[in-house]
Amino acid sequence: METTSINEVPINTTTGLPFKNIVNLTGACYEHVTVYTPGIWNSEYGESILEHAFYRFSVQLLLMFFLSHSMHFFLKYLHMPRITSEIMTGILLGPSGFEKWFPNEAKLVFPASPNQILAALSKIGYVLFAFLAGVKMDPSLVQQSGKKSVFMGILIFIFPFTMVHTITMSFRPEFRPSNQLSIGIYKGVGIVLGAITTSQFVGVSHLLNQLRITNSQLGHLALASTLVSELLRFAYSSLLGYMEAMLFIARRAGVQAIIFSMMLVAFIVVVLRGLVLWSIRNTPQDRPMKEIYITFVVGMILTLASVGDTVGMYYLFGPFLLGLVIPAGSPLATSLIAKVETPAAGIFAPIMVVFCSTSLDLEKFLRNYAKVLPFRISLIGYFLKLGFTFVVALGFELPVRDAAAYTLIVNVKGILEIGVLLSFGNLGSRQLDSTSAIFLIFILASIAPPIIRLLYDPSKQYIGYKRKCLQYAPDNAPLHILACAHRQDDAVAVIKFLEFSNPTRQSPLTVYGLGLEELISSSTPLLINHQLGQKKSTTKARPRSHNILDVFNYFESQFGNNKLATVHTFTAISYLKQMHEDICSLAFHKAASLIVLPFHNKWNGRGHMVCGNEDLRHLNLNVLNRAPCSVAILVDRRMAMGLSSMFVTSAVYRVTVLFVGGSDDREALALAMRMAGSPRVHLTVVQFTVDVQDETVVDRWEAMLDAEALRAVKLEMPTNSNIKLVEERVRDGSDTSGIVREMGDSVDLVVVGRRHDTGCQALSGLAQWMEVPELGPLGDVLASQDFTAAASVLVIQQQIMKASHSSILN
Template identity: 25%
Template sequence: MSGQSVAPPPPYLVDPTRQFRPKEGCFMAVSSDFTSMMSYVVSLILVLFSCNVIHGVTRHLSQPRVIPEIIVGLIFGNNRFSDSTTAADSAIARTLHAISEVGMVCYMFVLGLEMDPYVLFLPPTREVMVAYTGILSTFIVACIVIPFLTLSKHTNLRYVLILSISLSNTASPLLTRLITELKIGKSDIGRLAVSAGMHSDMISTLLISIGLISIPTREEGVYIGEIVFLTALVFIQVFLMVKGLPSFTNWINDNNPEGKHMNGPHLVLAIGTVVMVCCFAPLAAVSPIMNSFLTGLIIPRGGRLSKMLTNKINYFLSVLFYPIYFCWVGMQADFRQFKTKDWHTWANLLLLFIAATLGKISGTLIAGIMLGFNWPESIALGLLLNIKGHFHIYCAMIALEAGAMNTGSFIDMVIVSILTIVYVPLVVAFIVGRARKRSCLQPMTLQWLDPGSELRMLLCLHGPHNVPTAINIMEITRGGHSGLVVYATDMIELNSRTAATLVQGEDLDAVTVADETIVSMREQISNAIQAYMDASGDGISLHRMLALSTFSNMHQDICNIAQDVSASFIILPFHKSQKVDGRMDEGHANFRNVNRKVLRHAPCSVGILVDRGLGLINKVKSHSYVSLNAAVIFIGGRDDREALAYAGRVSRHPGVTLTVIRFVHDTNADNSSILAGGIHIAGSLKQVEEEMRIDDECFAQFYDMHVAAGKVGYAEKYVANSAETVSSLRGMEGQYALFIVGRGGPGGRANTILTAGMNDWEECPELGPIGDILSSSDFSIMASVLVIQQHILKHDIEGISDEFSVM
């Protein structure tokens, strides 16, 4: 018996006390795991919330979202997630590491999608010269400086070369978004910076990806023979992708045209193919970063599939991945190992920043000398191209994990990346300041524009519902002239979703948004306007523009576009729309604020169009048949003179019957009671007389040119005060489909007796007293109104509070 093994007792014979303890331990273990999981979920929510809060503060300093994400990631990574365990051993560190790896694969894939590799085979342009000189000079400076840094005992030539190329790189997605948000994307230097940044990012990332072939993704090393095998494998894979992926992508695009729902099986097949191709290289021990970048680079940029993938992946990255990624970075950047008292730490930080900055600036200065740039612009361009971002920090992370860089040096790289971002708004402010000093400050008005010369008009749109009205405005503004240039501009709000879909436009000269809803809306607008242009657009030159901005800054985008294209007239849609019963709805308050800010800051004359049926006219006819009765109200002042100048162009259209109605002060009436009530003429008597003299001269010229020639009807209204003015206006109800009036702000109308007191009960001060009356539902439900304000250099406009006028 002693030699036989004794079987353990059945579970039910075990002591109850001992039976209960394992259960209690299991319950406590499950409870502990659940508590730990909930703790990390709460931490993630706090991370996202903190990023939004800090971004709400830093965006007033024009800082991008990546800055608060880095700050929050470093703080939480060093405190909340670390606890008492080391980052390498903790489960959360492994989880964040896996998420970061997958996210960087997606990031590099989209980066490749946004680039066009065929530009490498085209003749070099100035963007290419700026990019290549910047890369080469920075690489040389970095190769000289990095060996003298105390990175790690295990640093070798391979990592020195990779880090040098990394410092030569430009974070083009971040640069593109910053330049777009800071409103210089349509300027020459903005386009040059974006294009050069794309070239620099493409070449540098391609070199880094090739260099990563020699870095093993597993712990054991690789031999030269294996490196040669992996290199050959990659070339074979690239060859097969070049032969197969474009054809496959074009087949998907051809079978899923724009405007229709994506075919489900095709979508699954496309995503599955992309995932399979991206996963091929990691199975062969090749870096997945390189493979995903090459895959995105080979897939054609155009087409629905590329736009959809870019849109969805960018949205995922910006909303969820980047905060998690920087938490992982924060866990690796253990500030307890950052020796602040060691001078080597600060020397490394300073030398890294100087190497990157000095290299880029010297490169752009050399390119500037060859291309004839001014040296301040060359330096500013170098500072813009020096921006570092997510991929640069990831390259430093690779070196840290491989032992080629210590933690202190890794923290230096993170800080250098932050420093290259925070100064960008200051550089942009310097560029804008220099441009404004060189710009001409003469007013852009219709009154002083030769009636026979070309008119450049910025026509803003909220959506497809504005298109019929916009077409009729284009038609009547063309009049009988052949020189109308229209910049049809879509006003799109820039929020977190649309910001995540910003992509490089065609020919590397523009930035656009890839959100499917916005793309579909813009195509619908473009198709409708183009149909009009094809049918009867003779004499009109059409350009499509995009004012992509937050509502608080959209006025800047509109004003910048108007200044860039030298527009003389901006037409904005009224913030209210007409309902089915004919009355106006409550409107969009944000668009109203944009209109009010544009009135204050516009570089040219501005018109606000209240549409109440103008778009219902199919199209104003071009022949002798009259299809639109219009009237221009003239009381006096610069805004009314501007309205008269615009009406002169409209009067030449054969499909428009125009009547000019002049309100004249009836001096025979008894106005003593009005004057006694405190109503008086604004300004000194001499100023009023001078303004009225200019009004008479302007009206006499209009009369001789249009009324006397029989092209325009004429009527006079003698009124003694504002009450009679309102009564006369109401008497015109139902007679005209379009009223053209001046806004008549302070200084915009001298003879204020005819409008005195109207400002006290204005519903929309941005329309002025006359425009507000004509636009009210009590006046008419069928008459559209175009309220015009003449451009002035002194932006002193009544009715626009400081709350709505902050730049």
Template identity: 30%
Template structure:
């Protein structure tokens, strides 16, 4: 039987028997063509040349993947599942008679190996990047819970799988001979977890920073190291019957594992040391490391290991995070993961023959092993998590997460299939199992786990609910060093004293780059191994500034500092978790824009800070304040903390409308601020003209708070009657330069005559109508603005929590 020469890159392909062909081709092969109209005489046409055909196939796979991604978007499938579906579509197209001719032209015989080999670079870089993002030192700091869950989830399925091998050795051996080690491979691979796959799942679900996400990553880190250790040793022992070769390969493997970290890691620290702070790593160093990835891959093959092993070990040796780890991730992200990895996944699925008889004994037996192994692993992880005092839902979600499969398993099965360790039937079952398991886990965890539920307002945590002279707990969130002085100025407004102390939790948030594991460092524990030197030095200024403030206000202020390194879109988890754990009454957040006194934008971090502020406002377990700071603020002009000058005062203004919880919250702040004699405090009560109902309501709801403020000796109280938002704006323009600091309520979603018209022009809804107007650079003001939102009590979540 011969294959049509139009459907192959070769001159002729003749089938000799069921599985071998005689191929005739030119040497050297045609790599590039002579164009669409050339090459007819010498055969160098685009469809007979490797490189143009590879480009065309890449384009087809990319277009098909994007179409599948768009059409299947409502199903919210993992991204690699969409790439697998694209491979299924191409594979099925080979069996459709009306499309067979076109598919054979686009994917002729002889090109599958070419595109698979080239796209395998994407898989190698994927493994290397995940090795870079893994903090291997975490293996020594991971808690007993993660170790226990990971080991039990690995040992129990393997132990139960070994029992049939012991009881029925001859029966299993006969099945294995017919199945090509499919049952054995299914048992081993489905008993294990991959860190890269679990990290990708958590990233897509956006729960890396949640409690269950951190535990899953820690367990996956332990599991991945155990998986690599077990599989590499199995490959060495079973790869060759010659004991001399086995001994040589084992020694070479141990040497590879030991000497790469011992030699490469110090060199990389030397590179970091000789890279100036704030400057990128030189490209020459990056290219040398990338070259080492492939060189170590070749060395791994020489000792009968997979090509990716050397890349993985080298990745673990790279110090995670900036500057080197993040530079490698950024350099390789597009080329490896975005471009080549989807092609690798698609072509790996393309190899699977899914038109075979799924009722055959071999395929049923392999499928049963996969199903039973996962059920046992889920049960083992679930029971272990319950024994570790985890809630039932969280334990179930964690067991599902640790059972997910993904790109790493696809690459493993692809390599085993290419090396004839598993046959076509087993390979097809493995590929289908990855699709089903990944989809079920993704949907189940998304349905069962809601990390924001624990923030539901079932307890009152605000300033208004505090008893008189009680300890005020504040969580201050910082990102940049210029946020420090503004935060300290706000603490002065809270007037800490021996009788009325404050407890401050300072959280320095840093965007996670070049690593997979989020890091939370409590500096109060003074642990030297809490993070890398670069992260610790980055927070040194924050720690030092608040230590000085604590020393200057001894017995009145208690301060604990923390550093959280996490993805930008999940920083809110660290903020809300810490506020919940420390029972904070208010969270202080910096505004994402910093203006100079002349209205010029000095910094704008809309991507990180604004998204953080909006999410915290939505789900915070306590009150929230957003601090808008201008460059020429009180920290540069008239610092409150100075006691050497009689003129060191601050002019504080409060804009009060009444009839709202946010306004009552700012009055509670005022009660604390008016204890400081160096604060000149003015309360402007904006009252709508001819609105008697509002005054009556105010007398009932806010009477006690307002009357207490009005009676204070150092407080100036003014009632301002305004008709609408335009009159309010005119009044604010008159007083904006008379004060150094404004405190206002957000009043989000509340309409009042005093602000009619202002909301329509509001650029930043998170500041409220008045806060947005006072923060506008058009006012040419030097005053800072604090916008306060009282804790949101979500009745629906409260009811669910009670039930």
């Protein structure tokens, strides 16, 4: 019989090159597998740089991220989530695309052997993602959410697990070696059905953040109920795992797993939590955490995952519990999210999604759809869960559209479901039972966000049908003002304005002081009512809004004793892009007549403008667009005279109103006339008029309302010598701008309206040169660096009545 010499090396039919032995057959030393190549110009004839692990890995990452980001650039305009582009990338790089069209190149880029590098990175990303989910969870949300959210969370937890166990019991086979096919079907149905029908807190949080409705009433309800469901799910899954170990493996193994798991949980809750709180207490106020603390926590994340898997616990439970014991909002949580979230959510999680999606053979799935039992059962189970959730939402008196949106929100699918398939499915062997679930997740995750946008618009509840503005406020009724502040000097500026707002016993002032904090280290936005004794967290760290609240409390101590003013303090902790929901919601429920917002740009002690955060500017724009009452933007320029000027209290407060005409100017005049009731306020009303022949567009009704407002000023002048009316005749906007710029330091506050008639001759030409459109033409002139006076500016927009809020800002 002919034999082959051991020195004869077989040829690789794919590359045409001889195989390189990595197993010692000759007794000689091992031949190392090279990670890098000597270069494309120095490579041996016929050798490909893709045969080397480092270059192949680089090409894999390049393809993954280039394709996913390119597709998301277009799909985001259809409101598709990022996971849609990532799954599509995996499908294109898998057997449905790249492997089918370019088989030889695909074998080089994605070899048939298991890709241990991408698999390991996917598992690491999943562990970090679970840890961040625990860090961002705030268990105190359960206490604050009320009974409604708790009961809804319990119900949406009980139904899917009852359904999963009821369905899988009908497929439960006898566990014998000869019955492996039935066992595989039973496990596949349980894994896929369980992943599709459960509600995930992190997935809901990501969806709400993408849709920018986290701060809405429906968003708070969805977060609270899914948090309850998530906590119950982890507790139940752990208990079920121990029971199955005792019943189907060995009683001794189950008891050992319980004991070791309890020891690990005690170590996390007692020892690691104590170290976490100690590191937070030993970090000075407003100082970053030491790098050694961050390094220690990251090391413990990977250690707990390995140890938990060794003792029989689900390997994600340890990192998740460690994240849960770190107080949300603490300096450690903030530092960890800043360090870990970018690589976890920006690199590892997309790698996991694309890598798992490459196992899906779409053509094979469509050919064998009738045989893929887990897919069909899971699809039916998903719709049953939708129907049950919708009935529960209606039972708790949600409107039909809100109930439908809530149903889709709490049943959103995404990264965590794919992580379940990575952990328990057979993605490596490309079995349709597991890979078909990825296609189901792709469909459900893609269609939910656009439908939710059509069903739910939180701004509709703020559309004004009842007058809540200063012009029509009764003289003998309390005036409710919502004052917002990002920093302490914002609070000082608004208190300076409120000090001269003339509160009286007949018309006292009710101020709702709202400190605004950006949400960084949590997925749970908070609106804290400090009158109810609510606290931000269980840590002893001083809240960032504490200084703001001190300013509002000082104002109440000055006026509250005479029952002239009442102050209620709140803190809104939210994403800047969604903070307008907290502001508008609080103003709506407190029936405020005016919202006062700080201008995003500031002035330093040298009189130079310091550009602020653009997110703060967009916050003001969103409030102007959605507010249920009048809105004022306060431009504080007293810092231009130095920090000490903020604490100087003058005997006389000089206010000037620039009146051109329109609803906003009448609102500004109404506020100024209220302030003029104080003997310390000297009011000057500057009316800009043009010749009749020069006026191209005249709204007779508006002109009549303007004349009536000015007539009220003239009637008040004989009894109040502190009020003056000055008429300035102008030809166009350049004359108006010149008069405004000549105003000197004899003014403390200038009040102007924001919107004016586009055909107004007195402002013609100014709109083309506006740098800050939300201030209007006159406000933009007063807030520019060319305006040298140190007077503060208050730009007012009257409440929008029954209008389309999306078109107000033109």
